[in-house]
Amino acid sequence: MKILFLNGSPNPDGATAAILSVIQGAAEEKGHICRCICLGEMDIHFCVGCKSCYETGTCCQQDDMDEIHAAMEEADVIVMGLPSYWGDMPGHAKTFIDRTTPYCDTNAGHSSFSDGKIGYAVAVRAGPTTRESDHLIASIEHFYGHLHIEMKGSAYLTLADTKEQVLARKEEVLAQCSEWF
Numbered sequence: 001m002k003i004l005f006l007n008g009s010p011n012p013d014g015a016t017a018a019i020l021s022v023i024q025g026a027a028e029e030k031g032h033i034c035r036c037i038c039l040g041e042m043d044i045h046f047c048v049g050c051k052s053c054y055e056t057g058t059c060c061q062q063d064d065m066d067e068i069h070a071a072m073e074e075a076d077v078i079v080m081g082l083p084s085y086w087g088d089m090p091g092h093a094k095t096f097i098d099r100t101t102p103y104c105d106t107n108a109g110h111s112s113f114s115d116g117k118i119g120y121a122v123a124v125r126a127g128p129t130t131r132e133s134d135h136l137i138a139s140i141e142h143f144y145g146h147l148h149i150e151m152k153g154s155a156y157l158t159l160a161d162t163k164e165q166v167l168a169r170k171e172e173v174l175a176q177c178s179e180w181f
């Protein structure tokens with residue numbers, strides 16, 4: 001299978017990148033073809049709210065969103081990871097979701113990804129409780145739902161403020177995603 005990892009942190013070498021790399025490594029060991037995109041490294045402009053995509057299924061702006069959407073179309077499985085920034089997703093990730101509105105099924109003229117895609121959600125945060133992780137995972141599930149990507153599972157780490165802290169808990173991450181691919 002082709003698996004696309006979407007790192008919703010602006011940091012390409014942080015905790016979210018680390019947890020996704022652990023999962024990607026497990027997927028590659030099983031022979032899957034993987035690609036990871038860090039949203040913070042892409043040129044993604046803010047949605048301007050013009051709503052022209054409601055009718056046209058395309059965005060009036062041109063930047064790296066076309067490349068990301070093409071990668072999503074190519075993938076059989078999408079794994080989106082988010083860190084908690086102020087109890088919510090980072091701005092890069094929210095902008096990416098806003099800019100995926102041309103594919104949102106609530107609008108008459110929406111574009112569509114191919115049927116049959118599977119999604120997984122991953123969350124990391126520095127704090128100790130699961131409430132923020134649950135919120136991040138629910139946001140990803142909501143996003144997938146409007147794109148007809150079937151969410152099949154999730155994983156999270158609390159008390160994970162750095163890449164090193166994540167990598168020290170590799171087995172805990174692998175235990176959560178052992179049935180995914």
Ligand SMILES: Cc1cc2nc3c(=O)[nH]c(=O)nc-3n(C[C@H](O)[C@H](O)[C@H](O)COP(=O)(O)O)c2cc1C
Binds near residue numbers: 011017083084126160
């Ligand atoms: C701007 C900012 C806001 C943050 N807000 C929270 C927060 O509200 N709750 C929390 O548990 N951790 C918070 N953190 C910590 C991050 O969730 C944590 O460091 C995470 O591992 C960062 O992942 P990253 O390195 O992939 O960006 C925040 C970090 C930053 C940079």
